[in-house]
Amino acid sequence: MRSAASFPIRDSLLPVVGVVVLVLLWYAAIAAKLVDPVLLPSPWETMKAMWTGVADGTLLHDFLRTVERTILATLIAMVLAIPLGIVLGSWPRLYLALEFVIDFFRSTPASAMFPLFLVVFGVGxxxxxxxxxxxxxxxxxxxxxxxxxxxxKNRLLAAKVMGASRARILFEVTLLESLPQTFVGLRNGVSLALVIVVVAEMFIGSADGLGHRVFEAQQLLQMPDMYAAIFAAGALGYCLNLLFQVAERRLVHWSGK
Incomplete structure (x- = not known):
């Protein structure tokens, strides 16, 4: 019997199966009239709207504005959170003192904070x-x-036995050991940042961005444009997550060893 590794081409095409099934189900729903045709355009109409939006620059502009906001938010979050996380993780008693505050706000839906941020920073x-x-x-x-x-702990103890200083242990052992979990946080963080940015573009006085495009198209019943913007947002989220996965595989190649 031939192993699965003997079929690299078939394995590489497996992700396409899900896409084909989705498109077929989409066409089946239209053919069966499960949804009003006005509200559910065909995949072809949606792809045509996406191509038109990219060609005339409108969808591309909104896409790039959402990318800009998401990446900027993620970079600021990384600069603030990574050093602070290292400090809190290095002093567990300090983390315990702040654990309730951190978990409380981490569990609070970010959308619930919109009014507070609007009052403090205004619309923009x-x-x-x-x-x-x-x-x-x-x-x-x-x-x-x-x-x-x-x-x-065994690597930390080994570094201490060999006479490494506290600073060297922190940066050359502890920090490297924490990278796998750090990348988990980065992937989740960039995904959450994208979700919040898109929702904010819908409801916080935005003149561009994918969220604004989705909301405006829905209000005008321009359904192909709405679905095109939704798929563009989904593709953006997928690519950002994939980017961090590739970086993790290259930078944290020792993970699990």
């Missing part, structure tokens, strides 16, 4: 970026601190 890009930063930073902070606190 700053509010969208900062509320996304807030949500992403808490997720990253928790994962970094957890990774530092759960660094392998």
């Amino acid at each position: 890009d700053e509010t969208k970026i900062l509320v996304a930063t807030f949500g992403a930073a808490l997720v990253i902070l928790f994962n970094v601190a957890y990774g530092v606190m759960n660094a392998r």
Whole structure:
């Protein structure tokens, strides 16, 4: 019997199966008239709307604005949360003192913070970026601190026995040991930042972005444009997550060893 490794081409095509099934189910729902045709355009109409939006620059502009806000929010969250997570993870008593506050705000839906951020920062890009930063930073902070606190004790003890200083142990052992969990936080953080940015673009006085495009198209019953923007947002989220996965495989190649 031939092993699964003998069929690399078939394995590489497996992800396409899900896409084909989705498209077939979509066409089946239209043929069976399960949904009003006005509300559910065909995949072809949706792809045509996406191509038109990219060609004339409107969808591409909104896509790039959402990318800009999401990446900026994630970068700010990383700069704030990673050092703080390392500090909290290195001093468990300090983390315990702040654990309730961190978990409380981490469990609070970021959308519930919109009114507060609007009052403080007003309507504008700053509010969208900062509320996304807030949500992403808490997720990253928790994962970094957890990774530092759960660094392998035998490696820490080995470094101490060999006479390594506290600073060297922190940066050359603890920090590296925490990277797998840190990347878990980064993937979750960028996904959450994208969700918050898209929702903020819908409801916080935005003139562009994928969220604004989805909301405007829905209000005008331009359903192909709405679905095109939704799929563009989904593709963006998938690509951002994939980017961090590739970076993790290259930078944390020792994970699990």
